[in-house]
Amino acid sequence: MPFRTTEISNPQFENNNLRFITVKTPNLKGRGDICVYVPPGTKSTHALPIVILLHGVYGSAWSWAYSAGVHLTVNELIKKGELPPMILAMPSDGLWGDGSGFLPHSTCNFEKWIAEDVPAAVRENIAGAQKDSPLFISGLSMGGFGALRIGAKYGRQFRAISGMSSITSLPQIKLFVEEPLKCYVQDNKIDEDVFATFKHYREQLPPLRFDCGESDLLLTYNRDLHKKMEEEGMPHIYEEFGGGHEWSYWSKHVVKSLKFFAGHL
Numbered sequence: 001m002p003f004r005t006t007e008i009s010n011p012q013f014e015n016n017n018l019r020f021i022t023v024k025t026p027n028l029k030g031r032g033d034i035c036v037y038v039p040p041g042t043k044s045t046h047a048l049p050i051v052i053l054l055h056g057v058y059g060s061a062w063s064w065a066y067s068a069g070v071h072l073t074v075n076e077l078i079k080k081g082e083l084p085p086m087i088l089a090m091p092s093d094g095l096w097g098d099g100s101g102f103l104p105h106s107t108c109n110f111e112k113w114i115a116e117d118v119p120a121a122v123r124e125n126i127a128g129a130q131k132d133s134p135l136f137i138s139g140l141s142m143g144g145f146g147a148l149r150i151g152a153k154y155g156r157q158f159r160a161i162s163g164m165s166s167i168t169s170l171p172q173i174k175l176f177v178e179e180p181l182k183c184y185v186q187d188n189k190i191d192e193d194v195f196a197t198f199k200h201y202r203e204q205l206p207p208l209r210f211d212c213g214e215s216d217l218l219l220t221y222n223r224d225l226h227k228k229m230e231e232e233g234m235p236h237i238y239e240e241f242g243g244g245h246e247w248s249y250w251s252k253h254v255v256k257s258l259k260f261f262a263g264h265l
Contacts, residue, residue: 002120005031018071020061021125025117027109028094033061034118036126037071037088039078047130049086049159051261052118053254054139054146057099057176061092068251074258084262087129091118093142098177101170101184102146103191114146115154136261138162140250141218142173148194148210155204160264162257163210165245168221169193175217195228202234209237209260211253215244 003023011019021034042048053070055063064070070088077083093100093110100110114137123129135158139147144166151161167173170192174181190196198205212222219240226238239256243249 002124003117006121006125008125016071017075018065019126021121023117023121025113027113027117029108032094032113032117033092034121035061035065035090036122037065037074037090038126038128039075039085039087042085042087042128044127046085046128047133048128049084049134049136049261049265050119050122050129051086051088051258052114052135052137052147053088053090054102054114054137054143055090055093056139056141056143057173059093059099060095061090064088064090067247068254070251070254073251073255077255077258083258084265085128086258086262087122087126087133089118089122093146097179097183099142099173101142101173102150103170103184103186105184105186111146111150111153115150115157119157134159134265136160136162136264138164138254138257138261139166140164141245142167142176144210145173145194148208149191149197151208152194152197152201152205153191155201155206158206160207160261162208162260164250164253164257165212165216165218166194166210166222166225167218168195168225172218172221195225198229198234199232205234207235207264209239209257211239211241211256213243213245213249214240215242216249217245
């Protein structure tokens with residue numbers, strides 16, 4: 001058992017195939033929460049794909065479910081045969097400040113919480129989450145920054161990665177948080193920038209896509225990342241859609257990422 005303590009919600013009170021896990025981990029110096037969508041009829045003999053979905057600043061483990069209804073969307077798409085059955089793991093970022101950035105800092109390792117603890121906690125507690133379950137990671141805004149960075153850095157464990165409306169370099173987090181930028185600074189500057197991370201881990205870079213809204217305040221940064229990747233000859237998919245930095249955009253276009261992941265099973 002990798003965790004000293006684990007608490008999981010009672011099936012008697014669960015709704016819409018959602019359950020909640022809380023585990024204590026040294027990476028957070030305390031407890032972390034994960035909201036999990038498990039398709040109906042899942043058995044422990046099925047090795048289902050696991051998609052980690054990261055929230056943005058100000059959010060928590062409930063954000064994707066209760067701000068976007070992503071579990072309801074996925075449930076319908078599975079019923080229609082447009083998506084294969086998949087588990088969604090929606091962790092908190094560690095709840096530091098306005099947002100942890102999914103980076104190691106302030107005596108906690110918010111990156112390892114996502115890359116190591118979350119998959120382990122889901123596999124330990126959820127039927128269908130097996131050692132050989134294909135693993136994917138995506139996120140929005142700060143979560144896009146985390147998903148693209150962590151997905152590249154831990155590229156050998158992820159089948160594919162994606163980002164929506166992503167922060168692409170650490171200084172952009174100051175558009176959203178009140179904490180000083182110096183709190184987030186990394187010893188290795190590569191860890192502060194998505195493109196630098198992609199270049200450094202190029203040999204293990206999984207298939208990736210990212211998108212951004214045409215009225216999003218991060219649009220210029222996403223276009224710049226796309227341009228740099230094109231110039232460097234890095235395979236990827238980049239798309240733009242109508243919309244801004246808002247839940248109506250993410251709740252609609254997360255489906256693009258999930259179908260992209262399904263295409264890499």
